[in-house]
Amino acid sequence: MKSKILVVIGLMVLSVSCKKSVIGKYSGTASVTEGLASTTTENLYSKGIRVAGLGSITATDGTIWTVPAEVNFTNASFPTAPDLYNPDGNKYDNSAAALAAFNPANIIQIDAAGEVITGYIFADNYFELYVNGIAVGKDAIPFTDFNSHIVKFKVSKPYTIAMKLVDWEERLGLGCEKNNLKKYHPGDGGMVAVFKDATGKTVCITNADWKAQTFYIAPIKDYNCVTENGTTRNSSSCNTTDVRNGAGYAALHWKVPADWMNASFDDTSWPNATTYTNATIGIDGKSAFTNFTDIFDDATNDAQFIWSTNVILDNEVIVRKVVQ
DSSP states (O other), X not given: OHHHHHHHHHHHHHHHHTSOOOBSXXXXXXXXXXXXXXXXXXXXXXXXXXXXXXXXXXXTTSOXXXXXXXXXXXXXXXOBOOEEEOTTSOBOSSHHHHHHHOOGXXXXXXXTTSEXXXXXXXXXXXXXXXXXXXXXXXXXXXXXXXXXXXXXXEEOSSEEEEEEEEOOOSBTTTTEEEETTEEEEEOOOOEEEEEEOTTSOEEEEOSTTSEEEEEEEEEXXXXXXXXXXXXXXXXXXXXXXXXXXXXXXXXXXXXXXXXTTSTTOOOTTSOBOEEEOHHHHTOTTOHHHHTTHHHHBOSSSBOOEEESSOTTTEEEEEEEEEEO
């Protein structure tokens, strides 16, 4: 009899812990989902330390969302960016070695009469890069381990750099990963990039002059923590602490414009990017970054990590910059 009582109590506790646990009522412009998504792709990258899955979840308004984002990782026609440092590929000791090894066949031609631009990119976790709407390169590793890339493209000024950035997740639909005993740890993002012309002169770095918009915020523990002012979606006041069970939390989603990567897209109303320090992103000891501090931390052109207003909870971000 005692064992039966314990089983019943256990089931009751499980039932309570899986109920809705988000506070308040949402009244903004986002589409709202609650709880975990259903897994649609088990793992995009079997070599990864963490599982890079994809999921699907239906919002309270009936909209179906792909989490953490719709990506081109398995799209063979979207070029994979060459390695700067890849734990499962080429691991260059410095930028000169990576530059010397670059295969000219990997230069993406946007304008036949343009100049060749070299880009150096470190993204946590995943990126897709377009220039004037043309696919230039995607991240070789969607989640882990940390890696970085070198790209080259031929283009005429002015041109528009547009990137989709994704902070991956293990708890699909809730922006979380495992962290020791805490099964719901909101991971962080961050991206830094430097672009140089054929003479080696820096023509663009990531900083607060870029535009940055978030399209997926999770986990949401309190609907009141997110503010909207025009097109600024600010989750910087939201709780980001780890929990053992966050299955009842929520997420906010906004539709990504179909033409976000094009030069003609109007991003003037978007907020500027928020910058973050190396320490905040936590890149100490990450060879994918530290091998190339001559590029990323150039004393005269120091690129900054950028994201939207919350590098922890904002999981799908679009950034854009026009190079004049």
